[in-house]
Amino acid sequence: MNFASDNTSPAAPGIVDALLAANTGCVPSYGAEHAMDELTVLIRDLFESPQANVFLVGTGTAANALAVASVCPPWGTVFCHRESHVNQDECGAPEFFTGGSKLTLVDGDHARIDSRHLQRALEETGCLGVHNVQPGSLSLTNATEFGTVYMPDEISALTSLARDADIPTHLDGARFANALIATASTPAELSWRVGIDILTLGGTKNGLFGAEAVIFFNPSHIAAFEFRRKRAGHLHSKHRYLSAQMLAYLQDDLWLKLAQRANAAASTLANGLRAIPSITLIHPAQANMIFFSAPRSLHRFLRERGAVYYLLPPDPDPDGAEEACLTGRLVCNWQTDSDSIDSFLDHCRDYQ
Amino acid sequence: MNFASDNTSPAAPGIVDALLAANTGCVPSYGAEHAMDELTVLIRDLFESPQANVFLVGTGTAANALAVASVCPPWGTVFCHRESHVNQDECGAPEFFTGGSKLTLVDGDHARIDSRHLQRALEETGCLGVHNVQPGSLSLTNATEFGTVYMPDEISALTSLARDADIPTHLDGARFANALIATASTPAELSWRVGIDILTLGGTKNGLFGAEAVIFFNPSHIAAFEFRRKRAGHLHSKHRYLSAQMLAYLQDDLWLKLAQRANAAASTLANGLRAIPSITLIHPAQANMIFFSAPRSLHRFLRERGAVYYLLPPDPDPDGAEEACLTGRLVCNWQTDSDSIDSFLDHCRDYQ
């Protein structure tokens, strides 16, 4: 019953095989391995984008921050949701990599930016010229940090505002495969066709040991990326291990199969929870995460029976009233099995 | 009828005299002039703080950003009002000088931070440890950007929250003299006695050619300041011209007299405006600035008759409806005369 994070899951068998297969003989380092050529071809094919370029790094924070720094000047601001990973969970990485840009926090339900809020934020930014930071870029997240998704037309509505403001767009796709499954979209339909210039394509949360891709659909944005990556310590010497993982991940629909499993598990779990009277789902469970409100006593009951998951935010007062409601986050991944789900639901029912 | 800014006013006579008096002979450069010793003694005396240290720079943005960078680490966040100068009007200077910190925007009426909002913001910051930026410092502004002031006990209430969170406090006193007059307080009562660690003491808006002081009440914070100032290009070679201005400003209550004039002018103007039916004052006019809402047609009428002031935000649609209300900002300074005020009010009445 471990629902702590998709980061606690192991690497998937197909990825393990690929890593072992890559571990033979002498291979050029620093991204000069042949697999990178293969990966570029594959990315262009999967995304139907003959101009796409791909770079690999070891963590999602690095991918996001390098992507954002590629398009937002130090005196720019990144429009993002208040609950985005770039704002909440990266200890200021975008600010560090850009050399001191701002993030402009935009609101909207369920961690999805509301286009009216974005429009207002764009209008209010930079109108006093040199005294103000200027619009720098738009950064969306799909699937979001609250387990919801944007549909392609919702992304379009937001990126068209960015285009009107003449700023590039970044998509944090740490859970992009989960979003593809949830929206029944193709990679192109959730990225450049709806106005995304740069995509962080996550792999680690969905079955890799650790590898993330930054995909540029617009060649004018890549010039400085390689220097930024190197000087940030994110150009891996034995780069073959990153490319081997990413290649295997994207071949034969493995990424989609893994995400399909995680989303299906979350869906089953959410359906079960909806029937529990003392539990309320507080965001639509569209991808692989569920946020539920329940009394402190229920959370304690579940944890005592071995359920592992986070309260978000952390419980500010563990000795507080038993009936006070707290939010729990349940994350499913490619390995989440039905036994865990059944047990968790059984315990919830036992509590009644 | 120029109410554009206190930055459009000339230097006051006493300051001019002091600058000319300083312009004789060879004098050690880079702050080694004797006047800095005098200034330190004077600051300690005026602020009743024998440990205070003072440094001079040429602009308010430099003073604020250097002050904040002295206490907020790159992975920290500065709690400030959404309408503060550090957030709105410095093109990201705090982010640049700190090496990429965040600003956490706190709300409250009339550009004054509401203590409940601050408390909530502090509680929500950094609770996931290394994943989050950490509380870095609290930055208040007095008088505020909306022409209001904090009373000493209001500052205390906010700085005590900062102290509980173990973060230092900065006061942007670009209009500190105006705040002293408005609150009938002593310098100590509006600074260290109510928990302020670092004060940006403005002079430029209140009659100087250009000089601002950064005053540290806590000696543990000054170690790096001088290196930061130098490498930011803010250590003036002919530093004597900064110290001469600041000394004259603080001697014989000149700063208070100048601020008194500006505040009194604003008070007279505000009283007149309150009697104009089509005008609404939207913030308490406590210091030297007035924000008033009026129809677009009235603003146009006034400007055509020679009144100079800003609409904030700028008029988004100059061809819009005549009756649409826009906000005008009127700033009085040490030189604002009663003729200007009378004329402005006469024109307002004429419009009726």
Add this chain to the structure above:
Amino acid sequence: MNFASDNTSPAAPGIVDALLAANTGCVPSYGAEHAMDELTVLIRDLFESPQANVFLVGTGTAANALAVASVCPPWGTVFCHRESHVNQDECGAPEFFTGGSKLTLVDGDHARIDSRHLQRALEETGCLGVHNVQPGSLSLTNATEFGTVYMPDEISALTSLARDADIPTHLDGARFANALIATASTPAELSWRVGIDILTLGGTKNGLFGAEAVIFFNPSHIAAFEFRRKRAGHLHSKHRYLSAQMLAYLQDDLWLKLAQRANAAASTLANGLRAIPSITLIHPAQANMIFFSAPRSLHRFLRERGAVYYLLPPDPDPDGAEEACLTGRLVCNWQTDSDSIDSFLDHCRDYQ
């Protein structure tokens, strides 16, 4: 006959086994896995340093830059050899991570800092106070980028100068295991016992997939490290794969055995080359790298026969005179076999 780099070699069998063993079940992420506790115990034992703390990252550049940034302020300078990795091969990573420090380049034969040059550099740094950058830290490299090593007393001589100047010391140990073998020293004898405060302990070049340790012998330096690491995107979510590699590497002397093989291969190769008349070794071949001068025609001859290695610097004029001498770099690693060495030497002899 691939002598391009130790980065082109695969991961060693013991490391592969450890990675696979770590790939089971749900494990806490972001460094909270149990293996980190084991690793800390092991590091303290191996280094005979009960206070040591260890952190892991994915690349050597990250390890070095984060280590240096932990001790050198933005207005400091890092004393390092002109031929050090931090100066030559990291695209300015130390400057980026420190927020704009300098590197002061110190000379010395064979990429080893000469203590007289260091002493002079220290004396000349910062003597004009706030106008100058200040001594920040000393960064040594062992084994060096030219395949030479410092003996413990040579390190002591340099770190004692640093101690006199009151600056901390960093050792870039990307090839620390090779240095241990070459100097027949214990880990403590090449680190804290000779004055090193922070060690970058490399693994990637010596048989890992990709993992480097930063070891702090002085607890006062670690406060900010974790924030810096996170905001630089170097805190791995599936951190277990880093700790599993590093644990296996340091257990049962695996690191020493792997380095022993690389050094022995280089020694055999160097001995063979010394007998070739047209070849000159230009640095003592003390660890796993050999730098040799040979005519352009010989380099071409060897490469046409399949030898893979770099010319450093790259040949500026490939159509230049055949007899012009160029420097080749041969790197041996844990997997370099005697067949490669024999073939290479045979070809060299054939050329005569």
Add this chain to the structure above:
Amino acid sequence: MNFASDNTSPAAPGIVDALLAANTGCVPSYGAEHAMDELTVLIRDLFESPQANVFLVGTGTAANALAVASVCPPWGTVFCHRESHVNQDECGAPEFFTGGSKLTLVDGDHARIDSRHLQRALEETGCLGVHNVQPGSLSLTNATEFGTVYMPDEISALTSLARDADIPTHLDGARFANALIATASTPAELSWRVGIDILTLGGTKNGLFGAEAVIFFNPSHIAAFEFRRKRAGHLHSKHRYLSAQMLAYLQDDLWLKLAQRANAAASTLANGLRAIPSITLIHPAQANMIFFSAPRSLHRFLRERGAVYYLLPPDPDPDGAEEACLTGRLVCNWQTDSDSIDSFLDHCRDYQ
């Protein structure tokens, strides 16, 4: 007998008058004053460059660092002389403003870059691609920090190397007027006609209170300058006082007249010193500074008689041998009078 620095001199009468004249009435702030239009016209005229753009700041370090940051990316390096102000006297300002670039120190006699050294440095930089910092810009200084000057053709020789390497060129002209006098050149002949893209035009050392100009001859470089200046706190609110100084400085040849006086004083002084047996001039005294070697006892003798000047570097051992030779720096400025020079030379002769 004060020869400490041109920074210890007062503002010249013509500048004082201009400042006072500017101190009347309400004037738009932040560079929107009419005088900036006049200044732009004047600069374009004086420099025979219809495309030139000019910006003002308060210090030379700010001017240099902002200029360099406008053209050198964070992963670039600035080629400059080891003895340049940007390297020696700005506490790392270029590194701070660029976001962590390097300086590549180039040698040459008398603080003038030797073109062969520059050529070699350019060849050695960046040849390993992403692993290295890249050529960023060339920064020259005229007159140099050692009181020597480059002739126009000498600048051409260096900037043509920069052009071949495709990097922009900056000239630190803190003493540009002194260089004009010394080389009998026009402003164009010492700047864009010999390949300079950006000029820091100093005023403070030559009779201003404090104002420096950054002149861009190439419009493609100015885009970001204004944002960089503002967020560095270098956009002055009462900007009229900067433009008034700079206008008066450049009108009616005032800058040249002031520099002529300083250079002539230095020339007289140098001629006198050459006749003193125990004194050796160690650099050609071409502008307004003299560097002389003399026994410690002579320096002490002169100082005891009231001469004020720096030893550079500072005396490392004030109790050392009386006959040990130390270098003194004598700086003349627009106000240096013949009495001071005569007295100084008399004392030197008395010492014999």
